[in-house]
Amino acid sequence: MKLCEFLRPASLSAARDNLRELGTKGMILAGGTALHFMQDHTPVTAVDITRLGLSYIRPDGNFYRIGATTPLSDIQRYRAPRWAMHEICRRISTHQIRNVSTIGGNICRVFPWADLPVVLLAMNARMVVYSDHENEYSADEYFATQPAKRFLDGNILTSVKVPALQAHHGFGSVKVSRTTAAFSMVTIAAVLELDGSIIQSARIAAGSAIPFPRRLPNVEAALVGKEAVSEVFKEASTKAARDVPWRSCEGQSPEYSQHLAEVSILDALERAATFAHGRAE
Amino acid sequence: MSDNPTANFKQVHHSVTKIDAKQLALGKDSYVGDLAPREALIVKMLWSPHPHARITSINVSKAEKMPGVKAVLWHGNVPRNIHCTAGQGYPEPSPYDTFIFDTKVRHVGDRVAAVAAETAEQAEAALKKITVKYELLEPVFTIDEAMAEDAPIIHDEPEAYVPIPIPYDPKKNLVAMVGCEAGDFDQGMQDADFTFDDTYETPYAQHCPIEPYTSLAHVDSAGRIVITTSTQVPFHCRRIVAQALGLPVQKIRVIKPRIGGGFGSKQEILLEDIVALVALRTGRPAFWQFTREENFITGRTRHPIRVRLRAGIKKDGTITAIGMDCWNNTGAYGGHGLTVVSCCGSKVLPLYRCDNIHFDGKVLYTNLPVGGAYRGFGATQAFFAMESTIDKMADAIGMDPLEFRRQNHIQSGDSSPIFAALGEGKEGTPMTIDSCALDDCIAKGAEAIGWDKRTDWRDKTGRYRRGIGMACLMQGSSIPHIDMGGASIKINEDGSFNLLVGATDLGTGSDTVLAQIAAEELATTTDKMIVYSSDTDMTPFDVGAYASSTTYLSGEASRKAAADAKRQILKTGAEILGLPVDQVQCVASHVQNTDGSQKVSYGDIACYALYSKNQYQIIGTGSHFTEKSPPPFAAHYAEIEVDTWTGLIRVLQYVSTIDCGTAINPALCEGQTEGGTLNGISYALTEQYLFTNGRMTNPSFAEYHIFSMRDKPPIKAILVPSYEHSGPFGAKSVSEICINGPAPVFANAIYNATGARLYEFPFMPEKVLKAIQAVKA
Known part of the structure; x- marks a missing residue:
């Protein structure tokens, strides 16, 4: 995209009207950082929504x-x-x-x-x-x-x-990258709902080294009703291959991507369990 | 001189603020891009999409008619003068294998045609209108393919030759061969109790200066071409552009303003011939700046080198034989190929005492990106092999690797047959080591890293395992009997001085360092120095900023120039005071008698000489070439943590000690040491060129990963004092050596943590994990 015109509407409805009017020639502009990755040079009009009170x-x-x-x-x-x-x-x-x-x-x-x-x-x-x-x-x-x-x-x-996470909820995330500014090699996030030490529900999601971010239902299924312990987490993490085909990424093989994802799932689950059991804020 | 000669220094050995610091901090116009006038034409290049092809036809007529286009250059309308792009002395120890444009392309990113237009958009639009037909040729991507019996010939042009008497056989893709023997290597291997024979591979890397390659040219009112360019080698640039364009040197002036980093990449003439031609053809200023992608794909890189290292030791730790065979992949053109592979031997093999040494280096063309000068220059690659093997040796005889190094490393008063045998494009220069504080480096580094807590890998358990590794290093300071620097210095009425140097400050602070040296010699203060550097019309000659030469070589030229001016100041001051010259001295910007009761200021001396009596300009000149290349020494240490489940490595701390002789400006030396070390850490851990059919697939900082300050582990730089008598005020070099450490240090630390020995880097987690799994298996 190439920004050629710039509009700063005064209200949300005005912004919506601008965008409808412009159609494919309009583009919402907030931070603008995604533009770097939209490298076709189609001329567009930016509709700036940063002054509409949406930052809170x-x-x-x-x-x-x-x-x-x-x-x-x-x-x-x-x-x-x-x-x-x-x-x-x-x-x-x-x-x-x-x-x-x-x-x-x-x-x-x-x-x-x-x-x-x-x-x-x-x-x-x-x-x-x-x-x-x-x-x-x-x-x-x-x-x-x-x-x-x-x-x-x-x-x-x-x-x-x-x-808002409740007292019996635990959250854990893992992002593996080559440098701090680099894109992720694999990102995993996990939310566990515990009843005592038993996992009532689990939501596990993954991104990077797969085509599009998504949940991992086989991993989740392997957790529910089980005790929140390392052995269970390890066993569940091995189900990641059933959920999604992992792909090569910046020279690393698909096999390694999958392995890294499995270890990262395990780590995210450990962190989620620690969170649920109470962590230092 | 007292026992500690640095104690009396008033200008050198002090952390004077960089003289260009304020200019840069305020963002004043400083760089080539700041200086481009509005009317400058913008140059863009059509690059080859193929690794190896012949151009069978090219049609630029539509491009020439595009809006805003003022010139289109291609092989049919430019001079065909063979030359090399590497700026490294004359005649160059590199093949002449390059034309401004050729009828053949030899790597993805080779030149095809250039467009100069009013705007970048117009130039890019015109590039799309150029139609090129290629006859695709079989590409060569590895050194094994290049050496194969029936390998495709990359340089089949009849004009290619090398201007010095060395082997050059382009029909075999052979750019250069170099070798030497000392003692009897085979006998040394037979005498050994333990022998080693391992092959190491080192990867491509890009220098990644913040400022990409950038050049600007215009034709002045006298019809001369003025090139303002981001270069490390202004004088080589002038000569090479003259060669390429078929013009006399007299027609060209090259100016280097401030530079946003070079690290060796700008020791190459990659843009200047084109902007000069455009300016000549159009009469308009011409500006060309590489994109980051162009920097990666067509800029210069570190040569990937395969090193086979054979060695033998006795049970008592005596090294009986060292043999190093190197195969250097120079890519599509041969610049720096010979000298880089020579430095694999000359900068590494002398570090350890051994009577029986074998060295052999070969340089080969491939259809991959072009190698060039890069900080470390061959030593980086070879030290990975050498220092990994040194650890293996110590392990084999059950000796602490630190003690093994201490037992075997070169000392003051020692020599090495390698110094005499291996030069750069010719035999080397015999040399006896003067200053060497490597023992102190080893001791201070060991204390800082906590070497005494290091334990054997076999004692470690658990997922995360920590390891400590070390390496010892050396480099050189200039190239003896090849490099030369010049300086001149004249006094002004207020006692200030114009110091003119050909030396090239790349952001390293060399303008400041040379000013400190001149000020020390003149017994004045650094703030009295007005430094102007790197302008081929205005400043004396200097080969440029490379080979760790500026402080040692150009520094001595500045000192000599200052000493010459000082003699004149003393003479005039004595005349004013009515005293014999041998009864006066320079103290604090004055000439005075022995007890200071009679004195005259430099300003008054200047006015006297310029306006009053026996009128003349007090001006000193100095030139210097070196008889030796005294090595700086270093001991590097790192403590790392290896995740044995993933292969990920975390650097917990890094200690970088260096003996650079007198640190002329300690803060700048520490900066160089930290910067070089971080550069090496990044190279060892994350930087990689990925290829598909010869095309680099990750030419951006989104995918080519360099360490930023947020990634920087704690780095402790320790300057270890020594005094090199052949250098200005005891100085040696500091700039390159530190990049050589991290790869072998990490290899040794990974081994110490896990028992896994890696023979290639970068140490990507998948690679590390496989090595760990192999140990477990």
């Missing part, structure tokens, strides 16, 4: 609501009881990028290496999309295919609702 993080019932244009650095810095989103945000790219890159930009067009969709899938987050009115989509529905399609007709992501 606040408790909202059983959720934390994060405005779509909230920079990743704000999410990294935010602290609240059993808040976990900062863990992955501090691992995304560099400080400079996180200062401008937004949660909405990260998940409106999902690249294979994106980390946030993995975490939001595991967290069972909900995405709020403004059309003529607001619609909520579960993470499973939202990330079922490339979300960019959802915004072709001028719709705008306004916020992300991340469930």
Whole structure:
């Protein structure tokens, strides 16, 4: 994309109208960092939504609501009881990028290496999309295919609702990368719901080294009803190959990608169990 | 001189602020890109998409008619003068195997045609209108393929030759051969209680300077071409551009402004001939800056080298034989190929005492990216093999590898037959080691890393295992009887000095260092120095910034120039004071008598000489070439943690000691040491060129991973003092040696952690995991 014109609408509805009018010649602009990866030179008009009050993080019932244009650095810095989103945000790219890159930009067009969709899938987050009115989509529905399609007709992501983890919930994530600024070799996120030491439910998601972020149902199935111990985690992690074909990545073989994913699942589950049993905030 | 000669220094051996620090911190116009005028044409190049092909036809007529296009250059409309692009002395020890454009392309990223247009977009649009037909030729991607009996010939042009008397056989893809023997290697192997024979592979890498290759040219009012360029070698650049264009050197002026890093990459003339031609053809300034992708694909790289290392030792730790065979993949063109492989031997083999040494180096063409100069220059590759083998030797006889090194390393007063046998393009120079503080480096590094807590890998259990590794290193300081630097210095009315040097500051701080040296000699202060460097019209000659030469070589030229000026200052000062010259001295910017009761300032001396009596300009000149190449020495250590489930490595701490003689500017020396070490860490752990059919598939920082400051492990740089009597105020070099350490240090640390020995790097986790699994098996 090549930005040729720039609009800064005064309201959400004006932004939606601009986008509808422009059609494929319009593009929502928040942080703008994804532009680097959209290297065709189609001229477009940027519709800037960064001044529409969509940059915030606040408790909202059983959720934390994060405005779509909230920079990743704000999410990294935010602290609240059993808040976990900062863990992955501090691992995304560099400080400079996180200062401008937004949660909405990260998940409106999902690249294979994106980390946030993995975490939001595991967290069972909900995405709020403004059309003529607001619609909520579960993470499973939202990330079922490339979300960019959802915004072709001028719709705008306004916020992300991340469930507040309860006392018996545990969250763990692992991102393996060659350097701190590099894209992930594999990203895993896990949320465990425990009843005592027994796993009541599990949501495990993966990204990178696979074509598109997704949950790992066979791994989840191998956990539910079992005790939250290392042997169970290890056994469950071996099911990753059944869920998705792992692929080569920057010179590493598919076999190694799968192996790395299995070890990372195990590590994420260990962290989730520790979280559920109480961790230092 | 007291026991500690550095104690009396007032300018050198002090961390003076870099003289260009404020300019750079304020973002003043400094770099080539800052200096390009608005009216400059923008140059873009059509690169070969094929690794090996003949151009059967090319049509540029549509491109020439595109909007904004002012020139299209291709092999049909430029001079066909054979030359080499490597700036390294004259005649170059590299083959002349390059034309501005040729009818054949030899790697993906070879030149096909250039467009100069009003804007970058117009130039890029015009490139798309150039139609080229290729006859595809069988490519050669490995040194084994290059050496095969019926290998495709990469350089079949009849003009190719090498301008010095060395073997060159392009029909066999052979760029160069070099070798030497000392003693009786075979006998040494027979006398050994333990022998070793291992083959190591080292990878491609790119220098990744922040500022890519960038050049600007214009034709001045006298009709001369002025090239402002990001180069390490302005004088070589002038000569090579003159060769390529078929012009006299007199027609060309080369200016180097500030540079955003070079690390060897800008020791090559890759853009200057094109911008000069465009400026000549159009009468307009021409500007060309590589993209990052171009930097990777068509810029220069580190030569990948295969090293077979054979060695023998006795049970008491005596090394009876060392044999090193190197095969250097120079890619599509041969620049620096011979000298890099020579340095594999000359900068590495002398480190350990041994009577029976064999060295053999071969350099081969392939259809891959082109090797060039890169910090470390062959020593980096060979030290990986040597220092890995040294650890294996110590392990075989059950000796602490630190003690084994201490027992065998070269000392002050020692020599090595390699010094005389291996030079750069000719025989070397016999040399006796003067300064050597390697023992102190080993001791201080060991203490800093906690060597005494190191345990055998067999005692370690669990998923995460820690290991400590070390390596000893040496390099050189300039190239004896080849490198030359010049300086001049003149006084101004206020006692300030214009110091003109041909030496090239790449961001290293050499302008500051040379100013400190001149100021020390003149007994004045560094802030009195106005340094102007690297302008072929205005400054004396200097070969440029490479071979770890600037402080040692150009520094001595600056000192000599200052000494020459000082003699004149003393003479004039004595005349003013009415005293004999032998009764005055220079102290604190004054000439004074012995007790200081009579004195005259440098400013008054300058005014006297310029305006009052016996009028003349006090100006000193100095040139220097070296008789020896005193090695800096270093001992490196690292503690790492290996995840034995994934093969991932975490560097817990790194200790980088260095004996660089007198540290002229300790802060800058520490900066060089930390920077070089981090450069080496990144090379050892994460940097890799990935190829598909000869095309690099990861030419961006998103996929080619270099360490940033956030990745930097704790690095402790320790400057270990020594005094090199042949260097300016005791200095040796500092810039290259530190990159040589991390690869062997990590290999040895991985072994110490897990028992896994790796013979190639980068140490990607998959590779490490396989090695660990092999140990378990």
